[in-house]
Amino acid sequence: MARIVIALGGNALGNTPEEQQSMIEAACPALVGLISQGHEIIISHGNGPQVGMINLAFDIAARENKKVSPMPLQECTAMSQGYIGYHLQKGISRELRVQKMPWQVATVITQVVVDPLDPAFQNPTKPIGAFYDEAVAEQMMQADPKLRMKEDSGRGWRRLVPSPKPIDIAERKSILNLLDNEYIVIACGGGGIPVVRDERGDYCGVPAVIDKDFASAKLAEVVGADYLFILTAVDHVCVNFGQPDQKELKTMSTGEADMYIQSGQFGAGSMLPKVEAAVSFVRSGWGKRAVIASLDQAPQAMRNESGTLITL
């Protein structure tokens, strides 16, 4: 029996509540398929489109109606954990019943600890929320000197937030405790609510977003997982992606991964963080393995019949 952290992409969850529920229901047979092979499962998930929508809704509504407060990003992430966790709980419970399995499922609202000195705080790179005209953006930045904004792909100006690296999972013990009691745990949604420790040791939320693949790798490390599964839209990691000589990788050592990363084989916003997260987990201890595979092929990937296996 292995302990597995499964990272689901936020883009695999659709753009509306109806889409989200039906895409999650479609994914659940593969997820529960892993459990029926006798493994322990923790599910983490992205929240890019979802936290973007929540943040945008509060941005727009707070301008229109004073009963709606502007909502800091960390609180939007907390909301997205409730929203997505609820749908995952429902979908997985249903599939457990169909497959007649005794496991329970629970969502843990998760804070992920980052370093206040992380250089990302000096260099915010993640665009989030509403689009503004250049003139409005200039005004906003003058009014708030800390605010960074950038033109985003010809669609307008957007706020940039930092994306620091995770260093610990605040709710590690809650997750382990549920896991020990035959729970499928949903945790670290959207990369977790980013917090820093203050001088007394208390957690304070910070307006940032944590990459869900890095958060999942850290989660896998701190719960002593054997496997990190990063589930996405493609069956394998590829080199020369989209070229005539494209090659699907069945296995990749961390050394090979380093080489491919250096030669620019992986897209910055897509495969690169997945491969980096996989490598960081595999290097965190002896015998750790990572798999990058497509969501619907997850049980096959567990049997080495699909996906890319990353080993030391």
Add this chain to the structure above:
Amino acid sequence: MARIVIALGGNALGNTPEEQQSMIEAACPALVGLISQGHEIIISHGNGPQVGMINLAFDIAARENKKVSPMPLQECTAMSQGYIGYHLQKGISRELRVQKMPWQVATVITQVVVDPLDPAFQNPTKPIGAFYDEAVAEQMMQADPKLRMKEDSGRGWRRLVPSPKPIDIAERKSILNLLDNEYIVIACGGGGIPVVRDERGDYCGVPAVIDKDFASAKLAEVVGADYLFILTAVDHVCVNFGQPDQKELKTMSTGEADMYIQSGQFGAGSMLPKVEAAVSFVRSGWGKRAVIASLDQAPQAMRNESGTLITL
């Protein structure tokens, strides 16, 4: 050692994220004070102002921008559980550190089961979300014959949703499991995400809201709690409230409560559901006790020095 369910009013949590965090931090010494007396604690909370704000934000933003989807009420409640649970987790963790206590704290995203035949579904009574002009409201009701709307205190027309009674807590086992492992559990936020069981036994969300006092009483019943604490803004339940002969009650039997309810002593939207929920819990088993007290006097109420104790 007693097992205690504590119900916090959503109105005690403020209207903005900043207010909410500071009001929760102010409440935490009293909450953690109960634990330091050696008790097991489950915290439930209301979400009236918060789910109203989330629902309103999506109502407004979905009209303005097609990237924002209209958000069903049950998903808004799931978001509010993440939002409020996160702040409670932070505040309680901090206070546990200050008081040097070893407990952990976790938020459980909770579905609360209601009966699809509950008469409340035929008679929606809870106003929620945006205010509309009468003409717009008429149009909306014509476009959607299931939609019920009502003029709300001269402020405009609002959607009405049903408020069915809770019959079970879907995440009962998760809550008990954490409690057995020295966790302070935050559960049933906003009365829980309302769900019905379909013919296969799966849970389906329904657009409704469950009264948080009734949900807390049901939670207290299903986890075998000894006490239900309903914490509010006043120190005692009163009869002849606001009259020259106002009388603060130190104790009240369920029979006395019935009598006061029948004679119209308690306000429909305020003290009445609290007293009804307390009575229903006390009658659910031998030796069960309920306390209605003010938030800042919770530890005193546990020592019978404040609040109204409701017994069989």
